[in-house]
Amino acid sequence: MKKCIPLLLLLPALAGTAQVKEPAGRQLVQEIKNNEYFAFVKNKALEVMKTGFNAGDGYREVWIRDYNTFIELAAQVNPKEVLKENLLVFFRMQGDDGNIIDGFTPAEKIGKGETDFSYSKLEPRYAGHKNTVETDQETSLVQAVYRYIQLTGDKTILQEKIGDKTVAERLEFSMDFLMNHRYNKQYGLIIGATTADWGDVQPEHGWGVDLDANTHPAIDIYDNAMFIVALNNLMDILPASRQKWQPVRNRLMQNSMKHLWDKKEQKFIPHIYLKGSPFPAGFDENKIYYFGGTTVAIEAGLLSKAQIKASLDEMVKRVKLAGAASIGLTLYPPYPEGYFANKIMNPVYSYQNGGDWTWFGARMIQQLIKHGFVKEAYEQIQPMVKRVKDNNGFYEWYSVDNKPRGSGTFRGEAGVLYTAIVMLENLKK
Structure with missing residues (x-):
């Protein structure tokens, strides 16, 4: 029988140097050990992961932005060959300009x-789809390959030949796509359509997932932070690429803080508009x-420890x-009703316009643990794990009243x- 990969192998990379201080730490470690929800959530997650790789019941596609966030879980119930094959499909369907699809079905x-x-x-087995308003498919794939290698130790994936290029070459090809087709020289940052934070719906007419003549191109922190994380990952698994990509990474970091960080308000501004705003x-x-x-910016190393704490305090506030349940809230305040043509973004606190998404909230938990805010992480994860048990499963998002x-x-x-739970349970005691 082919072996699955224990998440414990990845924990040093995940947890960083976070430790729980004594004596208060001893009590917290005990609370973590005895938590009434953790075992249920982990077991339920494993059950769900055994049933497929599509994002959820409402989706037929395997999306790269989703796969990137559950590949560690997938490794608990699947052999590495299965994880690898899913990744290779994205490379086989890579565009001639280097772009990566959103998902395949x-x-x-x-x-x-x-x-x-x-x-x-x-x-030929699959059809690909791409929401072109996003600029995170390429960066999500790089991150997913990095996680795969960290989980399995299998670097041979980098030498797999896909058409006329190896996976290693295709990884860099995807980063070249961003620099050639999504890079704004004036600000030294990458662009996308106007969306609500990390969302994939633009305000303009129609379904809102494709770039068109009505699109208002903009720069935001999510896309650029994802690019920084991806370049860090790329240089780790392909050291020879460092000479090319380290200067790019450094400029992205500098320009993200220069142009997107509001020093006075201690927050990231939503957008820099290149051809006007779509809003009144x-x-x-x-x-x-x-x-x-903000969460991905922390992962990218853009914020100091003091700024991370200030960001958490602002989120909680x-x-x-x-009146929401968790720091999975997409944004606050939400965009007024009618600002997005797509009905799914209306009324306020709906979907990506103020919905509560554990999908991002738990990533903030992971970052808090990595940066030593263990007590805060434990406190903020509670509403997220409680609602899994209350609803006997995982849902895409939650309304403002949970x-x-x-x-x-x-x-x-x-x-x-x-x-996030495994990181908490395996902290150095």
Whole structure:
């Protein structure tokens, strides 16, 4: 029988140097050990992960931005060959310009009249889809390959030949795509469409997931922080690439703080607009706090320990103002009703416009643990694990009054929560 990979092997990379100080730490360690929800959540996560790789019940695709966040969980119930094959599909379907698709689905499941799909001779089994308003598919794939190697120790994936390029070459090709097609020289940062923080819905007409003539291009912290994390990962697994990418990474870090960090408010501004804002004149968008982008910025190493604590305090404050349950809140205050044409973003506190997503909230928990805020991490994870048991499963997002919404068996939530719990349970005592 093929072996799965214990998450314990990845813990040194995940937990960093976080330790629990004595004597208060001894009590906290005991609380973690005896937590009434942790065992239930972990077991439920493993059950969910055994049933497939699509994002959740409401999705047929395997999405790279989701897979990147549950690959550690997937490794607990799947052999490395399965993890590897999923990653290779994305490389086989890579665009001629280096871009990476969002997700793939079996070609035979595509109905008549469905045209928003791409196909590749290198991977005839699947159809690919890409929400072009995002700029995180390429960076998510680099991060997922990095996690795969950390989990399995299998660096041979880098030498796999896909068409005329190795995986290693295709990883850099995907980063080249961002520099060639999504890089703004004026600010030295990458761009995307205007979305709500890490979201994939633009305000303009229609479904809102494709770049078009109505798009308002913008720069935000989420896309750039994801790029920084990806470059750090890339240089780790491909040391020879450091000469090319380290200067790029350094500029991204400097420019992210120079142009996106509001020193006075101690927060990231939502957007820098390149061709005007899609929102009404007089709307003060900078009143909105982006939870997810801030979390990834912490992962990218952009904020000091003091700034991390200030960010957490601001998140907690705004969660209370919203009346929400957890720091998984996407943003606060939400965009006013009607600011997004897509009905899923209305009314306020709906979907990515103020919905509560453990998918990002638990990533903040992981960052708190890594940076030594263990007590705070334990406190903030409680509402997230409690609602898993209360609802007997994982849901895509939660309403402001903590009711489950969206896709069930949402594997992204299961993955990030599972990892966060294991990090807490295995802290140095």
